[in-house]
Every structure is written in structure tokens, then in C-alpha cells.
Amino acid sequence: MRVLVLAIDRDDDFGKKAGVKGPVIGREACIDAALKLSLADPEDSDANVVYAAVKLRDELEEKGEFDEVEVAIITGHPKVGLKSDMELARQLEEVLKVFPADGVIPVTDGAEDEQIFPIIASKVPIITSHRVVVKQSPSIETTWYIIVKYMREILSDPEVARVVFGIPGLMALLYGIAKLVGVWYPESEKIVSTVIWGTVLLIIGGIFFTKGFN
Template sequence: MKTLVLCVDRDDDLGTKAGITGPIIGRQENIEAAQKLGLVDPEDVDTNSILSAVSLYDDLVKKGIEAEIATITGDQRVGFQSDLIITRQLENTLELVKPDRAILVSDGQEDEYIYPMISSRIKIDSVKRVFVRQSESLEGFYYLLVKSLKDVKIRTKWILPLSLFLVILGVLYLIPEIIAFQEEASANLEMLPRIGFFVILIVLGIYLIWWAYELDRKARAIARSMRQGSLAIPFALVSIMLV
């Protein structure tokens, strides 16, 4: 029975950062891919996942188990687009390798999305999760926090709900305050701090949305297109409206 050690890069860091196209089949090919990605971004967790998969593959071979290793990649647009690409690469890999079972190597973040796609096409005997050791100091925590907030995917996942909450909360409390402000002239001065507080909540929420989606960068891109008379301006405007 042949075992496939399978590593999945759902958001295609290998492609976007290192210019490597999946599927990557073979021990040496995966080592070279991990080295190339590691040189571009030494802290990318996919580097550790691939090397962990190689280590697992070596252990299987030492035990006399027929095995092969492969890494498949998705797309920056995580979701339907990336999963469609992963499915195609997986089917191509299974056709080439012809394994009887698979061992999935994962960083644990995308298991709930990846596992069903793979298990519906081949039997998965085991899932190996790769965790990168980090410093337990407070400085290490802040470093990880700052690094995570630089990731657009993480920002849109966690910051967007918070920003929407702030905007909605501010609006819900601001409207009654404004109505009361207009009706109670004698209490106007006492109400100003509360009104100011809710306005700050709304502004902060809007700013977080702007920051999470990097709308300033998109606005600059549209401005450049307008200066250059680009025909893509209408499409750019529509894309921002749909974000």
C-alpha cells in the first residue's frame, strides 16, 4: 500500500511569495520549495509544514513503507477559488502518485476546510499538525500580535466584526442622544461629552474598516488610474463597493 504525505498551502504563499506553482511532488522538490519560501519569508508557517512533511516521509521510508510526498497550493482568494484549485491539484496528484491512503500535514488553521475535500477523494489515516514554537515572554506576544495584524486575512476576519460593532453601537446610542439634545436645551452642555464619545466610536469603527481592507491603497490605485485615463476605473470602483 502506498502512502501519500500531503501538505496543503491553501492561501498559496508558495506562489505569491516564492513563485512556485503546485502541485509539488517529490522529496527533493519539496525541500527546494521550502528553502525558497524560507529565504523569502523565514517566518512563514508553510515552510515548517513542508519540512515537517519531509521529515514524516523520511520516517515512513525508513520503516520500509512505500510513500510519496506532495504539496498542493490554492489561491490568495481563500474560499471557493482557492478550494477549486486545491481540488484540481489534488486530483492530478492522486492520478500521478496513485496512493492508497494519505497523511495530511497541516498547521491546524484550515483543517475544517481542507479535510473534507481530501477525505472525500482518498482515505486519510492521520493528520499531523505543525505548531511553531514561540517565546512565552510578553515581548514575544506583542511581536506575534503585531505580525498577525499585518496579515490582511487576519485583519478582515477579526477586526471587521469589531469595527462593525463599534459603528452600530455608536449609531444606536448617538441617534437618541441627538434627539434628546434638540429637545432638552437646558441639558445641552451635559450631553455633549456623551455625544462626542459615540461619535468617536463611529469614527474609530470606520477607520478600522478602512485599515482592515487597505482602502487607502485601493484609493491610491484608483487615483493613479484616473490620472492615467485607465479604462479599468469603473471596474475598480465596483470592486471596492463589493468589498
């Protein structure tokens, strides 16, 4: 069985940013294309998709479960929709002429690229698919670390914790109770939404009040 690992770039970032024209076929050619895109735009996730596709191709070849494994990139068009999908279909046919695969494994970075799966399946069976999730940037990790750090510092100081968490929590707690009590009056409207909001405020207020006053 001949398997094609297929990296998909529906909006043609390779062409727009790196001047790479699709399709790109072969391990070395794909790595070269990904490197060009990485240099042109280090934040573009499509380069990671290609690296992941090459890695998957190498792993499958090493396992030896298939007779032959190849990797390729197909690129669409900046105007995502009919035009890009027609271009992807054309490039896929070109790839299949060079490497007549019996099955394909699409590699994407999101749901947008996955919308062309029916087009791929109409030409060659899809064995499975692989979505690349890029890890969060260090700046986001740093921001989260700072938030957690200051939260711990606030909670470690009883006086500050009462002001920052305890009093707001008490207010939310009382307001939530008032909302739930008000449901039982005949003139109350939108009972369901009132109960939901009252319950949410009760829970959040209770957590903040408990944390603030230890």
C-alpha cells in the first residue's frame, strides 16, 4: 500500500509569504519549503504543519507498515472558498500523478483546512487525519505565571485577601441569594435566567468569600 502524507495550506501562505508554488512533493523539498516560510514568517503555523507531516512520514517509513510513504504540500489561494478548493483539487491530482497513492493522511492546523476533506476523499481514500496544535507562546506562559504568582501572594496576605477577594465575594454571595429569593415572588419574570445567574453568583461569591476569609 502506498500512503501519501499530505500537508494542506488552504489560504496559500507558502505562496504569499515565501514564494513557494504548490504542489511540493518529496521530503527534502517539503523541508526546504517549510524553512522558507519559517524565515519569512516565524509565527505562521503552516510551517509547523509541514514539519509534522515530514515527521509522520519518517515514522511511518521506519515502522514499515506500508510499501511506500511520501509527503507533499498542496496550497490553495488567498481567497479561501471555491477558488482555493479548486486549486487544491488540481494540485492533488498533480501529486497523485507523480505518486499514485492508495491512501492519504491529511495534516492540518485547524478546521478550515479540514473542510476540503470531502474533495480529497473523492480522489483517494483518507486513512486517518492529523491536526497540529502549536504550543502556546512563551509570552502567554509568562503572563499566566505572573497572574498565578500574584494570586498566591494575595492569598498569602490575610489583610489583602479580605479586600481583594473576601469583600467582593461577600457582595456577590448576598446578591446571588437576593436573586434566588426574588424568584419566589409572583411578579418575578424570566425565572430560569434569574435562577441561573443567582446560582452562578452564589458559587463565585462563595469561592471568593472562602478564599478571602480563609
